């Protein structure tokens with residue numbers, strides 16, 4: 001199949017090739033309001049059903065190449081702090097198990113990659129997040145990831161170290177695999193450790209669950225909104241595309257992060273072509 005933006009994106013609802021279109025202006029405005037209020041903006045049915053089918057076949061083929069990491073981590077993505085009292089969120093570790101396919105392992109012909117590389121999408125995201133011009137993230141591993149999660153996988157409660165991430169829901173698992181968020185749990189000057197501790201102790205009264213219905217594009221500001229992916233059950237993989245952007249072109253991540261997340265530090269020169277065109 002050949003990638004055509006107009007048939008991939010549901011352009012009647014999201015005419016992203018025409019930034020002045022009244023429909024698009026409204027979508028951008030509503031998404032900005034939602035981001036300001038809740039720290040996330042959901043765009044359901046962003047891509048067409050046919051395109052979801054193509055993305056799914058691509059993701060299923062790529063899944064075999066995903067790198068799996070398992071371990072225990074804190075919400076702060078740092079080693080547990082031994083200087084605080086026991087039970088403090090800074091010391092609290094939770095299990096995680098995730099599998100990711102790095103950008104450099106995603107074929108040029110992949111529909112996910114082609115969507116990510118479209119200038120119209122980048123401009124649309126830039127209009128919503130309102131941080132000036134955006135560039136696809138300059139890291140050959142981290143720019144675009146396919147997150148593949150299967151039976152027993154989960155991602156612990158955490159805050160992101162980036163301002164925002166865009167995710168595209170491709171396939172849900174049989175059960176579990178929800179994206180759970182406490183919007184604005186902390187602020188730049190108040191960690192709200194008591195509330196974080198209550199959450200870890202089982203108080204989920206402030207948790208919002210985003211179902212990640214296939215075809216949904218989610219713009220999420222995770223720096224201050226604690227979130228997790230709940231444990232996956234069943235035979236079906238949960239597939240989500242993670243699209244990263246930066247306000248500075250060409251910036252890259254650390255070798256240490258590459259090693260942990262992707263199991264290697266040297267990028268492929270060109271992506272392996274692991275499946276033929278469908």
Ligand SMILES: O=C(O)CCC(=O)C(=O)O
Nearest residue numbers: 147155160167179229240
């Ligand atoms: O898989 C997802 O939906 C989001 C994963 C996430 O929170 C992260 O990679 O930081």
Ligand SMILES: [Fe+2]
Nearest residue numbers: 159160222227
């Ligand atoms: Fe995250």
